[in-house]
Amino acid sequence: MSDLKFDGKTVVVTGSGTGIGQAIAKRFAEAGANIVIMGRRKDPLDQTAEVLSGIIKKANSGGKVATFPGVDVSDEEGINNMFEGVKSEFGQVDIIVNNAGISGPVKTFTNASVKEFRECVAIHLTGTFWTSAAGLKTMTKGGKIITISTFFSEENRYEQRPYRFRTPYTAAQGAKNRLAECLAWELNEMGIRSIATNPGPVHSDRIYKTVYPKAAAEFLRVGGYPGLSSTEVEIVTEKALPYLGDADDIVKKACRDAATEIAAKRGQHDEVNISKLADTVTAALAKMQEIAEKIQANTSKMIVDGEFLAQDEVADMVLNLSDEKISKLINGRVVPNDRVFYPVKPVIGTGIEILPGSELKNKVIVLTTTSSAQKDIDRVKSVAGIAQVAGAKQVIVLYYNKGDEIHFKEFHSHAIDFLDETAVRRIFNTARTHFGPIDAVIHFTGDYDCNSAFSTMPRRKWQDLVDNFIYIPGTLVKESVIAMAPEGALTEPAKFKGTRGTITIVGPDAPVGKKISGVLRARADVFRGALRPYTATINQELSDVLGSNIKLHLVLAGNNEGAEPGADRLHSSILSLAAGAALKRNEAIFYVDEARN
Template identity: 55%
Template sequence: MNDIIKTILVTGSGTGIGQAVARKFAKAGYNIIILGRRKEPLVEASSILSEIIAEGKFSSKVTYFPGVDVSDLDALVAMFEKIKSEFGHIDIIVNNAGVSGPVKIFTNSSLQEFRDCVSIHLSGTFWTSVKGLDVLEKSGKIITISTFFTEENKFEQRPYRFRTPYTAAQGAKNRLSECLAWELVEQGIQSLATNPGPVHSDRIYKTVYPKAAAEFLRIGGFPGLTNRLIEEIATGLLPYLGDDNAIIETQSREVAKRIVKGNPDLNEDEIQDLSKKLLQKIQEIAEKVQNNTKKMIVDNEFLSQDDVAQMVFNLSDEKTSRLLNGKVIPNDRVFYPVKPIIERKINHDSTKNLDNKVILVTVTTTSQKEIKEIFEFVSSIKKVNTKQLIILTHKNELTDISNDLFKDFHHHNLDLSNEDAVKKVFNTINSRYEKVDSTFHFTGTYDYENEFTSLDPDKWNRMIEEFINIPHLITRESVLSMASPEALDNPDLFKTAKGNIIIIGPQAPIGKKISGVIRARAEVFRGALRPYVTTANQELHDVLNSNINLTLILQGNVNGDPANFEKLRDTLTTLGAQEEFKNNLIYHIDE
């Protein structure tokens, strides 16, 4: 009897959606494997699931693995070895684990916060899926829960303000689910994703909405408090939002004491009073955002966690999963208006050039062809009267070639994933030349012939750095240079900021006959950059009211034609020479 019982593994399943999914499958008689970082919720969830199994008189069982962070590869490998010895195989993997990540303007989150969020959402999904293949049945299924706050179609973007690492990771996660379907089809394994909209949960009510409201106030201001004090008070009091007045009174007094200790000129009673008023305002804004979102839903209701569990259960059905294999299924009902942000053409202005501008070119490519084209581009810039041209190349296998090619330029070869090293360069630029006017960042293109399911940890981590984390770091530091590093504490400085940041992302595949698997691999990291740029732009323009242009260029086209370098060079010059706000977002210049 036991050998025909199906087994499901659900990540991040001690609470919330993950536990709801586990409960749904427990009612269907599945063996349930749950895991998470904290033991206590897993013990409680295990008890609930065991009761469900007992009530249904099933022969199935529940196993939990505490202390397993899905971004910890070693922990996952050890867990799957134990699963193999206990169960032999599993039938379904549900990638659910996630965190809210930093809920703040992208300039104000640390690189480590950004990395951690991407690591849990994207790397956690990747390694759980790939290492799970060792125990997954040949007819098994990988179901990934992502979010509707990213692109549903590569030409339609949904920004999610204050959530840049989250949107970048989720965009890549959707495309990764599609890629896995193509790579695993010959093994009979199916990969699908579902994108729930807003879901009733403590995370959204007690974390995301209140933190977003606090960030709005930090940027917009609150009478009697500096931007720094707003942040400090919000950090101290948000965990107690919704608690009894007595608790708020006690905690607001503690916050006031800490603030006055560092600012003796302030009055403790006044700070406490302002703290309570700030918390009340945060709650008002959070509820307003929540209600406005509900108004965009046909029945004005968020999904329940059980609704999401039902969708996952539906996708696990043999016929349904076969029909939808490789698809990202929307599970939201939000009618979310978006601006048209995709362009194919740009009006080149030959009268504009990069005269008297401080130009920064940053490069992570590992392609000799691409780096030689970049050399041609910077050589053309050198012919005009720039204020300064600075080139930063990433330490990699092309270091010797880079050092030789750019020896006659102001060039540094360094680890562009090292936050301190990058900040040091920008500090030097700011002190010598006041600010960067235009930044061109070349990510390079990865090898689409390499199977994702065969990538080793070093290769995967390097791709995460080169196509997500480094572009973010360069973008963030460029924005702070254009606005002033002091804008971190004084958001009003963003209002007078202007400049141009152009990210040149991975190219589309080249060739006469391009297979579906090649196209799917190519989209994974393009799929991270699109929502990242869209969200960062919304923050720059709609929240900070800056005139900084952030643009993503994606070369190549669906026909598989080679990228047109001359068109790229002219486009970059035009974009880099802009003096006014253009609201450029994403250009497919070869389409």
């Protein structure tokens, strides 16, 4: 009998061509496992496969390596085909390590494109969901799903860790933590365990060459740099920043290329101006490096020994979590291995000061909803009606499903595709032109069926949930903030300073009933888990980065006892937030039905 701990086991590691994924694959190869590696690029996978084969030969384990290049974890067909191939070659999968990830946009949320937002969520969250769901068809009792998440999001519903410039990342990671918990509940009877781990800062090119430098560049874009406009700082970020740390001649050429493009856009093609701009670009790049190093140093100071984890240490962690005894002890947990003492302000509240209706007088209020459920239609109509009676200057209702027109005829209302960023921006601009500045936007997400298991959910149904609870709120919040700011704020971020307004997302309710099972609670919290860290991060960017007085609130109805949400409390709380009741409070996420009467 082999002494190798994972001899004969088959381990699938996503995003395994480089970095942490490669380190994990190597550890399992040393322990005797068959290794399945996959990723978008072929060359790194081929190189990793060669390394793994050498490790297996040295361990004399009889393990094998299977590579699946060109497979993106967000690609449904690609993942399906991969698992069919794995099943054909190895019979079953014993361990899945959800490791694949990308940096995503490292930008203020107002400046990130919808494409960047969606790609980040698709890789981190949908990739984890579908790799787990598709992989289950090849797993049996004793299987493990290990999900690598992040310490910058939420480790529980009360501790929110905002991560400025990373809004889609925090939304995806928050939901991913909760999904890992949920899968543990759903798969318990099958004898399959699900654990998430948040390793915290890890030595990697992604942090040193992408995340920190891009964050530094964004500070300059928003805060300004002498001699360059915000859009010109973006050119430096695109043309020169990727070469930071390369040979001097390469950096010099990149700065010259950026200067040439800036000069052309200014209509200054002469050599004198290009040379001067090249000096300015070089200095701006040096400033970006200085800020990036400061970010790294500040993060290190929050770690007890001042050290980021090595990739091999993360691999050891994953190997330990896959152990039969340890996985039983911590099944369903999100293990915070980051060691970072990250002080955060409390953002969770319950009671809201109820303001008199007169505070809504002369305000332009936009209500939006994607739900056709009668409960949500009644909520929208009630809140809109109260606002009208209170003397709001204009109440506008926007709904997703055209068939809901009949419900909102007494209001100024329109059907709109909230997934279409251009359509949302156009209608907000129209409202501002006709009725004046928008003071408040209130969005109702509606609920989802918590009786439906995520582990067996069709991909299309999952995508509908992501659209409704992540992509649409993301688009509406972004466009609301832009609509509340002066024209030109996107290219001149300083114009966001001092802007006012409120945005409130009314998220999915807690489950209702006398006895709520653990699995129902876990399912209900998956997309709440996306909206909480998203809300915390947006508010940090609005206040600390943009200097705006606009505030985003998240209202989550229902309570731990399973009682029906109180309609009067909910409606008055929503409208009080719209009127500015919590603008000067740090709390932004409210469990209104948890407040004492």
